[in-house]
Amino acid sequence: MNQPLNFKQELTCVFGQPVAENPTQCMMEAAYNACGLDWRYLTIEVAPENLAQAVGGLRAMGFRGANLTIPHKVEVIQYLDGISDAAAMMGAVNCIVRKDDQLLGENTDGKGFVQSLKEVTDPAGKKIVMFGAGGAARAIGVETALAGAAEITIVNRSTERGEALAQLLQEKTNVPTTFTKWDGDYTLADDVDVVINATSIGLFPDVDAVFPLDFASLKSNMIVSDVIPNPPETHLLREAAKAGCTTLDGLGMLVNQGVIGFQLWTGVDPDPQVMRAALEEVFGVK
Template sequence: MNFLPTLTGSLSQPAADNPTVAIMEAAYAHHGLHYRYINMDVPPELLADAVRGAKAQGYVGFNCSLPHKVAIIEHLDGLAESARIIGAVNCAVKRNGRWIGENTDGKGFLHSLTPVVDPTRKHVVILGAGGAARAIAVELALAGATRVTIANRARERGQELADLVNGKTDAKASFIPWEGNLPLPADADVVVNATSIGLAPDWQARVPVQADSFPAHAVVADVIPNPPRTLFLGEAEARGCRILDGLGMLVNQAATNFAFWTGVEPDKDVMRRVLEQVFTA
């Protein structure tokens, strides 16, 4: 008897070296699953055709990257709660014959954070107001964070995210303008750099916060996976903070996708080892 592979994949534009391919393929092999993860270039004008093709070819799910995260919604049958609030989808899952949009960016961060600290009743400070910040703010608010402070240079975008959290979750959110070296709130329990500052090859770029204002009791995280140890995390650790690198978010995001598609909880250590090899090669 011949078995066709069950497919998952990524609808991306433009295509880049995709570390998710490496870690998903490694996890499928490790668990003996007859799945494949395939990256495909999809220009915006062909997104509808690509989704129809994925459905016709028996995909059980797929990821989508920018600029498709909002446009994909009209091609799906429904949205999970966090994806609905965030207004963006990066993971499509076939459930009971219906295609449901999930946003696993924030879930990946939440799952990397919770072994270190429970966000329930915590004050979270998020630097930035882009897609990653939006997903993390919503997911942590849904997970029980009581306060969310958004710091951003562009006032309109930062205030819009604070208003979203206030309007769609039980958390209380506020916006603070990010001008110069930002002093971090002394009562922050979790501080997250959700910007791209410090991403390779510009790894020497410094996130403009007051280095002496990191609360020593706080958990400080960076969404940047490459390099795993950023200058931002180094400054926080020097102040006595516990730190979380961006590899954890990326691994947990991929692991969440994996579990949605296969029903199997993957070995995250296998995925992280492959990811470390990708970023140090």
């Protein structure tokens, strides 16, 4: 991890706005080291107007791939040689993989979530309520639908975005999908199996934000998941745990996204426990 760069090393990167200690960078480099790979994962700030040049540099310098954050996930598509079917459905790419001389786009957001969910239950046949209609919700909605969800309800404050996502899922996956406007504390139906927060409510630094849910409607047989990794324990998850629900934090999704990207870039299966331990160290999880 502390070795200097040299021409023998393989490189991957993330296009976004770097922070002092990037959690994904720490996670990926811990996995590279554990697998004995002389690779680096670099955090590179790229302004929107420089995205085309950044992808060109990716090609020229032989990077094996990259991750992308907001605001690049949609705009990058025009600069790639192709994208996966799932990424095409979502209309967004968060992972670039070099195959021979081509740069191909993938989206690991939803796949990472589904893998995390499968550690506690199979989404096939489940009734899902998902809060949010942004990029994360779109990716998770597509992948849970493709995994066989029986029914999906999109709950969102913006009617336009919520209805658009419900329509996309209905048309592209044929999974029955409805939209409900989020106005006040949402009450869950008794037959809901999986509850997903795909919004930023509770994300650092707004860690004390109260999640607008009627917590009395939570049932102990429900699985409650939050995509927020920082902090790993959100207000929603604390209340769900009090109700006896099985909870899934955002670290699991982040780890599984990393595992998928790692496999795509290297062809090697990393140790998820090593990756989670690196994240827990960054976030100070006891």
